Amino acid sequence: MGDIAVVREGSGPEVLLVHGGAGPRTTWGVLAPLAERWTLARVHRRGYSPSPPPRVRQDFDEDARDLAPLLVGRPHVVAHSYGALGTLIAAAAVPGGARSLTLIEPPLHYLVPDDPEVARLERIGDAALTHGMDADPAELRAFLRLVGASVGDGPLSEGVVASVRRAHGNRPPSQARPRLDAIRAAGVPVLVASGGHAAAFERICDALAAALGGERGVYPGAGHFVAAAPGFTERLDAFWSRNPS
Template sequence: MGEIVVVRNGSGPEVLLVHGGAGPRTTWGALAPLAERWTLAYVHRRGYPPSPPPQERQDFAVDALDLAPLLTGRPHVVAHSYGVLGTLIAAAAAPGSVRSLTLIEPPLNHLVPEDAEVARLERLGDTVLAHGMDTPPAQLREFLRLAGAPIGDGPLPEEVVAGVRRAHGGRPTSEARPQLDVIRDAGVPVLVVSGDHAATFERICDALAAALCGERSVHPGAGHFVAAAPGFAERLETFLRKNTFRR
């Protein structure tokens, strides 16, 4: 497999930005001013140009392999949605190689067992991955709204359709079981963030923060794309500064 592309901008300690289903520009655009004080390293996951396409499918285990060599410089890592899964697997394999983790609304539904709404969210996400544009329209639109896609009542925008097709056949998030205890026991500083737009994500993020003994922050106003929400960039920078010089 060819290597993935990482585009760096700015100066200062490195912050590795790992996107989920949407690309880096959509996910991280609001953080651009931080490049005045930090090196923002924008990861392009497989299937997101200029990185090569995946050999078989979107797969968080392959993401973890791609991320592993990017951790040698001990960056801060900020990850969103599906991108959190590969990030956690890579971090658990070498917890000393990350300075801190900021985790935004990951699909770690198994952390909230016996919750009917979370279980439904998991089924919905797995259905869209399995069937793509052939997902029943009502279910597809419900999932896309939860995922922050810019849709209305009319035809789906071309970029949204392209995103669904890119994710089609991807590895189901329900199979992800990162070793959270390894990260917790290593004392990695963790910030878990949500956008207060869906109760299911709030409960998942609460459970993740508890499992990792991490800090918890909520920033409404941008739906699933929490990095664009008011106050997020300031909260992130406070967290990064606090953990930049730790051993």
């Protein structure tokens, strides 16, 4: 099936950028100014051109197999949403492979059991992946809004429909169980970031930061696409600079 594509720009220490359901440009375009001091390596997960399609479906274990070889050079790693699942699995499989980890609103629902907001996020997210455009319309719209899609009261746009169809059949994140203990034992510096727009993501990120012994940051203003929030670029730059080796 071939290797996944990684597009690099800039100079300086490498930062591996792993997108989620949205593509690399949408997720990471706002970080372009950081290329003055860092080499930004934008991963294109399988199914996102120019990378090859997934073997069967989008799957965080397949993502992890693709990402693990990219950790050989000990890059800083920033991962968003679904992309954080494979990133965490790869980081646990290659102890010390990541110079640092920045994790943005990953759907690790199991970290917050018996929480109604988290349980709802898990339910509507799994339904969107399992049923696609045949999911309950109200719940599908609610999920799309939570993950940053531009959704109004009228018909869904062609772009949003295409995204739903691309995600249809993907492996549900509720099945992911990354070895967080291995990452913490390796002493990897961690920053867990959220956008302050949804209680479920805030609680998941709180629990993840506690499990990894990591730093925690909330950056409102851009919803699920936290990278575009005011102050986030500066926080990344400072975080990487404080963890040079």
